[in-house]
Amino acid sequence: MSDLGIGAGAGGGGATVRRDPRASQGVLADGVIKTKPRVERNRVLVTGGAGFVGSHLCEFLVNRGDQVICIDNFFTGSKDNIAHLIGKPNFEVIRHDVVEPILLEVDQIFHLACPASPIHYKYNPIKTIKTSFLGTMNMLGLARRVRARFLLTSTSEVYGDPLQHPQTESYWGNVNPIGERSCYDEGKRAAECLTMDYHREHGIEVRIVRIFNTYGPRMALDDGRVVSNFVAQVGALMHPRVRGCDVSL
Ligand SMILES: O=C(O)[C@H]1O[C@H](OP(=O)(O)OP(=O)(O)OC[C@H]2O[C@@H](n3ccc(=O)[nH]c3=O)[C@H](O)[C@@H]2O)[C@H](O)[C@@H](O)[C@@H]1O
Incomplete structure (x- = not known):
């Protein structure tokens, strides 16, 4: 069944094509109401x-x-x-x-x-x-x-x-x-x-x-990354250290 509400034989050539006059209103040839999938926003x-x-x-x-x-x-x-x-x-x-x-x-x-x-x-x-x-x-x-x-x-x-x-x-x-x-x-x-x-x-x-x-x-203070480490160390009144660089500020 195509989107246009056209019923065609699987064999193709010579098939009878019926179009329901209400097809443009979403009604298929057999009277079934055609519903579109609801397309949600993004x-x-x-x-x-x-x-x-x-x-x-x-x-x-x-x-x-x-x-x-x-x-x-x-x-x-x-x-x-x-x-x-x-x-x-x-x-x-x-x-x-x-x-x-x-x-x-x-x-x-x-x-x-x-x-x-x-x-x-x-x-x-x-x-x-x-x-x-x-x-x-x-x-x-x-x-x-x-x-x-x-x-x-x-x-x-x-x-x-x-x-x-x-x-x-x-x-x-x-x-x-x-x-x-x-x-x-x-x-x-x-x-x-x-x-x-x-x-x-x-x-x-x-x-x-x-x-x-x-x-x-x-941001988790115990996350272990540089900014959270600095904040945690400053909060604890420690000297901030850069891990892996042996630098103390
Ligand atoms: O700065 C970065 O480079 C990183 O930034 C973010 O990471 P971030 O939000 O800072 O870190 P987390 O708070 O740990 O968030 C990672 C999330 O992935 C989730 N996760 C982790 C591992 C896993 O196997 N599956 C999974 O869903 C965690 O539960 C968590 O919710 C991105 O999620 C990372 O891909 C990126 O590499």
């Missing part, structure tokens, strides 16, 4: 939406009027971060680990799910690189299937121990592939590579942002 998936950056993104999108689905395995994120959004008609939360595939009908995917602080990503490095690689592959697979636009949150860590300052996008970095931070640095590099390969091979519309140090409300 349906957006945010993975890692219960995290620090993700929860602010969810808030922005919900306030903009998008239909937002947040998925998170709550490894470092928290329900408190999104408590103010729960109950809003255009916000849903699903507890899900992105290393497993998921099928959702969406128009855009913001893929943030990944432990981001050294204490978290070193906690289970094999899981970290699995999350980066398999999680990104699953989300790109979903983007391909539903033709959604895709954004990956990458990181300044893709530059590793950079030899160029400041880093520009044309700089490819200086990364140790076998060190303790590699699960994160190389994981995000592999995620960027997959993103661009899906773009080139399958025409997926993609964006990559390399986030440097962020701070703000809902």
